[in-house]
Amino acid sequence: MNTFVDSSPLGPAPHRGAEHAGSAAGARPHTTEGVAGFDRPEQGELELAERHALRRVEGLSTELTDVTEVENRSLRLERVVLMGVWTSGTQQDADNSLTELKQLAETAGAAVLEGVTQRRRKPDPATYIGRGKAEELREIVESTGADTVVCDGELAPGQLRQLEDIVKVKVIDRTALILDIFAQHARSREGKAQVELAQLSYLLPRLRGWGTTLSRQAGGRAGGGNGGVGLRGPGETKIETDRRRINAKMAKLRRQLSHMETSRDVKRDKRQVRRVPAVSIAGYTNAGKSSLLNRLTNAGVLVEDALFATLDPTVRQARTPDGRAFTLSDTVGFVRHLPHELVEAFRSTLEEVADADLVLHVVDASHPDPEQQLSSVREVFGEIGAGSVPEVVVLNKTDAADPLVIKQLRVKEPDAIEVSARTGAGVEELIDAVAGALPSPGSEVRVMLPYGRGDLLSRVHEEGRIVEEEHTCDGTRLHAFVPGLLAGKLDAYAAL
Incomplete structure (x- = not known):
């Protein structure tokens, strides 16, 4: 028998088990927690009580307190029930996953009414949760008045169709939800084309x-x-x-994206020829990447306490304390189980991370499970070929984080830098860490540049590290470290 183990806080959830049967419809079911042996993989059968239990997850309902917020959202919000299948890990892991799904649903503009998880060895191949529990889910939908069910996982086309036939309302999965958020937040022409391509790739096998x-x-x-x-x-x-x-349409979008990619490649090639180091800010969604970019460069990009607020990459120039120029790029945030369609559609954008000289891996230290964020982002790094890029782990939002959690993170990431993009704490230490991690120009030069070669002087300031500079009547005397290509152009002005 299949069971739900978890449900969210609003309203009573129907229950079908004989041992919990109530006299009236909608009676609140008995809650079972902490069943011994539940996490032991060698146990042959799940406990009967655990298989029949419905337990509510606190804090999943969307609370609307402001009157104008109620008025605005009443025009567009869907009322959703969340549903997930828990196959491994702990109950806390399942709760965290469903809480993140709640944040995704609210970012998409939905009001969350219920959240239900089921403990199974693997999802049911027909209806994902089993027919009996699908009928229980239909009763929850009817009792709450929901019009959509959101699944915390990716549903096969057949599972989606059969589940909709049973619950009698629209069913979407985690991938469709994330794609919808991306579609709402895309602003640039390229971003919109990438999202549309991902949506069509997802839709094609699911046509009915x-x-x-x-x-x-x-x-x-x-x-x-x-x-x-x-x-x-x-x-x-x-x-x-x-x-x-x-x-x-997909073929047309791929052609358009290939043309758009040319412009970015030209700019990237110019930076590589001039040897301007590139630093990418990457990490989990809503970890504070854009806030950190603003703090470091005064970029003025959008900062919002929402998932996937940034889709279009932003590149800004910055300098190390010793004067070396480098670029900082803000990238799209990652999330656990990032849809494969999005990784493929945004591959040209994510190449900014793979081609970088250094990655600032931003982690939300105030998140309930920051270690999971670290592993999820590094998994995506591997998919896009950025696993070998040097990395500096940045523990952001330390002003709101639990000191014990930070201490645990420092055990696993001893070289991590603690910062708060909101208050500015730790930013100077981060700048020093970036300066130390960036590749240093390897050629030492001592030259006397005539005042007519201001172009070369400008390049030395931009690409190199100046040790000593003196303006004389004959020109500018320089002692500096510069890239090899620039050193060759300065040989003609070598000082005796």
Whole structure:
């Protein structure tokens, strides 16, 4: 028998187990917690009480307190029930995952009514949660008045269809939810094209039609059956037409993105030729990356306490304390189980991380599970080929974090830098760490540059590290360390 183990705080959840049967419909079920042996993989069967228990997760309801907020959201909010399958880890891990799904749903503009998790060895291949629990989910939907069910996982097309047939409301999975958030937040032409490509890639295998009822029947003789040789049977069905159009649209979007990528490649090549080091700010969504970029460079980019507020990369120039120029780029945030379609569509943008000389891996130290954030982001680094890029772990939001959690993180990441982008604490230490981690120009030069070669002097200031500079009547005397390519151009002005 399949069971839900977890449910959210609003309203009573229906229960179908005989041992918890109530006299009235909607009676609050008995709560079972901490069943011994539940986490032992060698145990052959799940405990009966655990398999039949529904336990509420506190803090999952969307609270609307401001009147104007209620008025605005009432026009657009969907009322959703969250549902997840818990196959490994602890109960706390399952609760954290469902809490993150709640934040995603609210970012998309939904009001969360219930949250339910089920303990299974693996998802049911037909309905994801099993038919019996799908019927319980339908009762929860009916009792709360929800119009959407959000699944904390990726549903196969068949699972999606069968689950909708049982619960009688729209069902979406985690991937569709994240894609919807990206579609709302994309601003640039390239960002919109990337999101549309990801949405179409996700939609293509999930198209639903009505077989030959919407087919284009071939014509024929009057009263002559199927129309003669070569014209018998149905023509192109509606779903086949949709697939053809989606494939054509996806091909067009890929061509557009390849053209847009050229501009970014040209700019990146210019920076590489001039040997300006590149630093990428990457990390989990809502970890404070944009706030940190603003603190370091006064970039003025959007800062919002919401998931995926930044989709379009922002590049700004900064300097180390010794005068070396480098670029700082803010990238799209990552999340656990980041949809494969998004990784593929945003691959050109994520290459900013793979091509960087240094990655500032920003972690939200105030998050309930920052270690999981670290592992999820590093998993994406591996997918995009950025696993070998030098990394500085930045523990952000330390002003709101539990000191014990920070101490535990420092045990696993002893070289991490503690900062608060909001207050500015620790930023100077971070700048020093960036300066120490960036590649240093390797060629030492002592030159006398005439005043007519201000272009070379400007490049030395931009690309190199100046040890000594003196303005004389004959020109500018420099002692500096510069990249090898620039050193070759300065050889003609070597000072004796």
